[in-house]
Amino acid sequence: xxxxxxxxxxxxxxxxxxSRVLNNNGYVHENTRKLVIEAIGxxxxxxxxxxxxxxxxKSRLIGLLLPDIRNPFFPELARGIEDEIQEQxxxxxxxxxxxKYPKEIDYIQTFKQNNVTGIITATNLTGRSHYDNxxxxxxxxxxxxxxxxxxxxxxxxxxxxxxxxxVKRGSKRITILKGPAxxxxxxxRFNGAIAELRAENVDFSVIxxxxxxxxxxxxxxxxxxxxxxxxxxxxxSNDVVAAAVMHEALRLGKAIPEDLQLIGFDDIPLSRLLFPxxxxxxxxxxxxxxxxxxxxxxLINKETHFEKNIQMPVMFIERQTTRxxxxxx
Amino acid sequence: xxxxxxxxxxxxxxxxxxSRVLNNNGYVHENTRKLVIEAIGxxxxxxxxxxxxxxxxKSRLIGLLLPDIRNPFFPELARGIEDEIQEQxxxxxxxxxxxKYPKEIDYIQTFKQNNVTGIITATNLTGRSHYDNxxxxxxxxxxxxxxxxxxxxxxxxxxxxxxxxxVKRGSKRITILKGPAxxxxxxxRFNGAIAELRAENVDFSVIxxxxxxxxxxxxxxxxxxxxxxxxxxxxxSNDVVAAAVMHEALRLGKAIPEDLQLIGFDDIPLSRLLFPxxxxxxxxxxxxxxxxxxxxxxLINKETHFEKNIQMPVMFIERQTTRxxxxxx
DNA sequence: ATTAAATGTGTAATCGGTTACATATGAGGT
DNA sequence: ACCTCATATGTAACCGATTACACATTTAAT
Numbered sequence: 001x002x003x004x005x006x007x008x009x010x011x012x013x014x015x016x017x018x019s020r021v022l023n024n025n026g027y028v029h030e031n032t033r034k035l036v037i038e039a040i041g042x043x044x045x046x047x048x049x050x051x052x053x054x055x056x057x058k059s060r061l062i063g064l065l066l067p068d069i070r071n072p073f074f075p076e077l078a079r080g081i082e083d084e085i086q087e088q089x090x091x092x093x094x095x096x097x098x099x100k101y102p103k104e105i106d107y108i109q110t111f112k113q114n115n116v117t118g119i120i121t122a123t124n125l126t127g128r129s130h131y132d133n134x135x136x137x138x139x140x141x142x143x144x145x146x147x148x149x150x151x152x153x154x155x156x157x158x159x160x161x162x163x164x165x166x167v168k169r170g171s172k173r174i175t176i177l178k179g180p181a182x183x184x185x186x187x188x189r190f191n192g193a194i195a196e197l198r199a200e201n202v203d204f205s206v207i208x209x210x211x212x213x214x215x216x217x218x219x220x221x222x223x224x225x226x227x228x229x230x231x232x233x234x235x236x237s238n239d240v241v242a243a244a245v246m247h248e249a250l251r252l253g254k255a256i257p258e259d260l261q262l263i264g265f266d267d268i269p270l271s272r273l274l275f276p277x278x279x280x281x282x283x284x285x286x287x288x289x290x291x292x293x294x295x296x297x298x299l300i301n302k303e304t305h306f307e308k309n310i311q312m313p314v315m316f317i318e319r320q321t322t323r324x325x326x327x328x329x
Numbered sequence: 330x331x332x333x334x335x336x337x338x339x340x341x342x343x344x345x346x347x348s349r350v351l352n353n354n355g356y357v358h359e360n361t362r363k364l365v366i367e368a369i370g371x372x373x374x375x376x377x378x379x380x381x382x383x384x385x386x387k388s389r390l391i392g393l394l395l396p397d398i399r400n401p402f403f404p405e406l407a408r409g410i411e412d413e414i415q416e417q418x419x420x421x422x423x424x425x426x427x428x429k430y431p432k433e434i435d436y437i438q439t440f441k442q443n444n445v446t447g448i449i450t451a452t453n454l455t456g457r458s459h460y461d462n463x464x465x466x467x468x469x470x471x472x473x474x475x476x477x478x479x480x481x482x483x484x485x486x487x488x489x490x491x492x493x494x495x496v497k498r499g500s501k502r503i504t505i506l507k508g509p510a511x512x513x514x515x516x517x518r519f520n521g522a523i524a525e526l527r528a529e530n531v532d533f534s535v536i537x538x539x540x541x542x543x544x545x546x547x548x549x550x551x552x553x554x555x556x557x558x559x560x561x562x563x564x565x566s567n568d569v570v571a572a573a574v575m576h577e578a579l580r581l582g583k584a585i586p587e588d589l590q591l592i593g594f595d596d597i598p599l600s601r602l603l604f605p606x607x608x609x610x611x612x613x614x615x616x617x618x619x620x621x622x623x624x625x626x627x628l629i630n631k632e633t634h635f636e637k638n639i640q641m642p643v644m645f646i647e648r649q650t651t652r653x654x655x656x657x658x
Numbered sequence: 659a660t661t662a663a664a665t666g667t668g669t670a671a672t673c674g675g676t677t678a679c680a681t682a683t684g685a686g687g688t
Numbered sequence: 689a690c691c692t693c694a695t696a697t698g699t700a701a702c703c704g705a706t707t708a709c710a711c712a713t714t715t716a717a718t
């Protein structure tokens with residue numbers, strides 16, 4: 001790999017001049033600039049980002065922390081972030097936390113040690129946090145944290161809408177799958193839903209779950225139908241869990257949506273491919289990622305006067321695990 | 330952030346000694362070592378990885394290139410890699426190529442510029458490649474490339490098995506969804522399948538597809554049933570596409586597996602949650618990731634005498650989109 | 659014509675580590 | 689007592705960039 005010295009020699013100038021051309025600052029004579037650019041081309045020189053980063057204490061890397069890369073919701077967030085930051089010449093480092101707090105600490109440390117320019121975190125273990133005395137800006141995605149910059153969807157409203165749609169469509173004995181206690185987003189959905197059900201005076205039961213994973217989801221589904229075999233409306237904690245519930249319901253021979261209505265949460269790509277296609281509360285994951293990236297870049301550029309807490313809309317996506325509501329209902 | 334100089338001052342020694350303690354090399358008196366370790370603790374000093382990397386021309390970062398982070402197969406690979414390399418103190422940078430060649434070039438460049446210690450690539454655009462004159466070792470995952478180190482599953486055998494299982498279970502008019510032409514893995518599956526079908530003298534049709542994405546999968550499914558409405562056995566190019574096909578088949582009122590059998594490819598976590606659960610050819614994604622990581626670490630450590638091309642077994646996972654085979658068949 | 663400001667370029671310090679080399683001391687061998 | 693070698697530690701060069709500062713040359717202004 002050619003270095004800046006090689007380029008300087010080739011162009012017959014000093015390294016300072018090459019650097020000036022590279023960074024487009026300071027004075028450089030037009031002829032000299034051409035010389036340098038030509039030398040760069042001939043040697044196909046690319047600056048060493050590590051050396052740059054050492055001096056500047058800033059890299060072109062942005063760190064992203066995800067709770068679980070296997071949950072399709074998160075790759076979708078990542079895609080949004082990626083598309084946005086690459087336009088600005090940044091690169092993404094993804095750290096997968098696997099819902100484990102020590103991994104989160106490790107990754108934050110790694111990000112620091114590698115001079116990342118900014119961090120976006122979608123992890124959400126309640127309680128302790130290690131984001132306080134970082135030199136690089138942090139955006140909280142799919143969560144909030146004190147009054148730090150954040151992009152999130154309204155989980156409470158989402159839970160409320162889901163419950164309301166289920167009731168509106170005639171479910172009487174509703175079961176809520178309550179997501180992991182340590183995840184704030186899950187609690188929000190749950191709280192929104194029960195608030196609505198209480199207001200509507202509708203009977204409901206709760207199944208507590210402790211993860212969102214594919215492998216465990218089947219377990220909650222079996223538990224649900226074991227305890228509440230005659231439930232006629234289910235609010236799942238997310239779409240993955242909803243898929244498992246639907247699977248179990250169909251296995252038990254229940255008719256969906258006639259005997260049993262089901263609403264998921266997230267609207268992951270797979271949801272429309274289930275059969276019947278899953279009605280769900282959509283979180284605009286890709287756009288949430290984009291917004292978080294935009295917000296982070298504003299913070300990096302030290303811009304001012306912009307909204308630091310962005311709430312994204314959730315919406316009910318009506319597919320076929322819910323019945324049609326009567327027009328005059 | 331404390332630097333090595335601060336530690337040296339605090340411990341009353343030179344930076345060289347601190348560095349020796351840090352790296353566990355050279356001679357350090359036991360008492361001195363304790364002094365240094367204490368100073369490190371007091372200042373909660375963490376070495377700057379960027380400075381390290383600049384001198385050593387090696388970082389603790391390993392680069393991973395994925396074709397499409399939204400396809401659940403790839404996060405699974407990533408998880409396997411992650412678990413393995415983190416034990417060795419490395420960190421993962423994931424680059425998502427989005428099936429676009431220029432992005433691949435960009436990421437390789439970024440990896441180089443950031444001194445990654447090794448690269449694992451699961452991209453698979455046929456033809457040109459830019460992996461030739463890299464200083465860091467490269468492992469090809471879910472693909473091969475000349476005789477470079479690689480970890481892959483036997484796509485041809487997978488295609489063969491899938492076809493064989495379908496025939497064995499009585500499908501007569503088989504349709505194959507042929508995956509994207511530019512992906513070697515897809516071609517292998519296809520070739521394996523048609524070889525088997527020809528050998529068995531079974532009639533088949535082909536639908537050509539040009540992506541594995543959720544959004545396009547529905548399109549291929551509709552095209553399939555439009556052109557070949559009486560097909561009674563489908564080999565899907567992967568599980569995502571299989572999900573879409575199943576969705577469409579059920580929508581059309583076909584009975585699975587009685588009227589129509591279906592076999593996917595990959596065995597992504599969602600496959601067992603479909604209803605009926607999807608029969609598929611399993612690739613051991615997590616383990617493939619682990620193996621690739623092990624292989625890479627061996628290359629990094631310049632070990633010798635180990636297998637450089639690792640073929641992983643594929644196997645038929647019998648679920649409920651295929652009929653039971655008669656015991657005396 | 660004189661001087662201040664703008665332009666153009668190079669030298670060297672710096673970022674935070676690692677390590678080659680120099681130097682010093684003590685132990686063991688003859 | 690003398691030499692060798694292992695042990696212990698410090699000084700300074702180095703990795704590849706950026707930039708403060710110095711210096712030289714134009715250009716513009718009075």
